[in-house]
Amino acid sequence: MRARVPVMALTAAASAGVAIFFTLYSLIPVTRGEEAGLSSLFAGTMMVFVMGVQVFTPALVRRFSLRGVLIASLLVLAAxxxxxxxxxxxxxLLAGAVASGSGFGVLIVAGAQGVALLVPPGRLGRALGTYGLVTMASSALGSPAGxxxxxxxxxxxxxxxxxxxxxxAAVASLGVPPGVGKAGTSTPASASGPRGVPALVSGAPWLVLAVLLVAVVLLSxxxxSLPVLAAAHGSAAVTVFAVQVGNALGRGIGGELEARITTRATLIAGVLLLAAGGALGVATGGQGAVITAGALIGLGVGIVQTVTLHTAMRRMDSGRASVVWNLAVxxxxxxxxxxxxxxxxxxxxxAGALVLSVLLLGITAVAVLRLPGHGDR
Incomplete structure (x- = not known):
């Protein structure tokens, strides 16, 4: 049980940060929607800094340790x-967007990297699934509460x-041992990773990341757009909730499935669910069909997210894998x-949903053929 405390502390801290961020993502459109263009300006600025700081996170962990980076990023996000x-x-407001985006961008990369730093490779797939399940559940519950x-x-x-x-959350981060990830400690060198942009992307599983990128476009x-269709039945909010809950469950199921079958089979299962949801939501009418489609989309993309992150971490060190995976998302x-x-x-x-579903199936077929034929459990 003691060995699990650092992972539990990391997951709790990251979950609080995720809930804060996704509340902010919806806050300005909901509370200041009458101010034309303000919500787009806020969200755009925040996302620029989310993506802009991610590449620097592994170096920050090397310099200040995982625990130090978690605490600092949470405080910046809260501020x-x-x-x-x-x-x-x-x-x-834009200053708030800059601080929030910067804090969350570092936190989300450090969180996934931290799981790999704290969990043995043989248990990493399940651990990533559980981490994704809890953090996405915090978004589904925490954002509406906020x-x-x-x-x-x-x-x-x-x-x-x-x-x-x-x-x-910053106090919870104290449950992570102080030296984890810091250069010069007992943390394996491969967990810290090389420096420089070419080294950052070296060895990245591009086809797998392409599957993830297209899957997240369908998640979007x-x-x-799926809630817009659902609004005709008065179920837009229920559809969004179905997507979020499905996504959280999919993250956990992805880790369990990969441990029981193979990476290939798990990826195929997630993509089939996702493509089915993409087609069902637009090809058939009715409230039940749209809500079911939302759940399938969330479930499928959650499975894809877990298996692609684990695949990236098997090909690259944990810091670089977390960066390129989060950039794809x-x-x-x-x-x-x-x-x-x-x-x-x-x-x-x-037409867009149907075309994208077919495109996802095609890219996945190519990616699956390129996955190693052995050791992919």
Whole structure:
């Protein structure tokens, strides 16, 4: 049990950060939607810094240790949430976006890297699945709770609550041993990784990451254009919740499946569920079909996320794998946000979902053929 305490502490700390971030992602559209363009400016700025700082995270862990980076990133994220909550002008709001994005970008890479640093390779697949399950469940539950606080009381009260949650998470991070990940400690050198952009991407499983990117674009459909279709049945919120819960469950199921069957079979299972959800949601009508499609999309992409992260960590050191994996996820969310916005405006949601589902199946077929034929459990 004692050996599990650091992983539990890491997971609890990261989960609090994920809940804060995804509340912020929805906060400005919900609370200040009447100010034209403000929500897009805030979200765009925040995501630029989320992606911009990720590449530096392994070096920060080498320099300051996993525990130090977790604590610092949580405090920066909490400060950004407070600034966002109390901001009245655009400049202060964007400062909150910069701080929140920077803190979360470092936290999310360090969290996945930390699992690999704390868990033996033979248990890593299951551990990554459990970590993903808990963190995504915190998003599904914590984000609505945060928005409820902001709407029931005020954005300022949410900011104060976010600081309290960040401080509690920082204290939880103390459960991670102090020297983990720091250069010159007993942490294996492979866990820290080489420096420089060419070294960062060296050995990356590009086809597997391409599967992840397209899968996340379909996830974006489940969180944006599919709820638009569901709104006709009055079930937009239920559809989003089905996607989020399915995603959390898929992260955990992915780790268990890979441990019991193979990487290839697990990846195929996740992609088939995801493609089925993408097609079902637009090819058939009815409230039940749309909600089921949302659950299938979430479940499938969760499985794909876990198995692709584990695959990347088998090919690369944990720090670099976490960086390229998170960049693929964030790139998919960005691309999805743009593409599905265009599809909604132009009436191409049905065609887009069907084409993307077929594209995902094709890329996966190529990626599966390129996976090693042995040792892929």
């Amino acid at each position: 950004g949430a407070l600034l966002t909550g109390i901001a009245s002008g655009t400049a202060a 928005l409820h606080i902001a709407l029931t009381f005020s954005s300022q009260v949410f900011g104060v609550c976010a600081v309290a949650a960040g401080l509690i 459909h489940g969180l944006s 964030d790139g998919g969310l960005w691309a999805g946000g743009v593409l599905w916005g265009i599809a909604i405006a132009s009436g191409f949601v049905v």
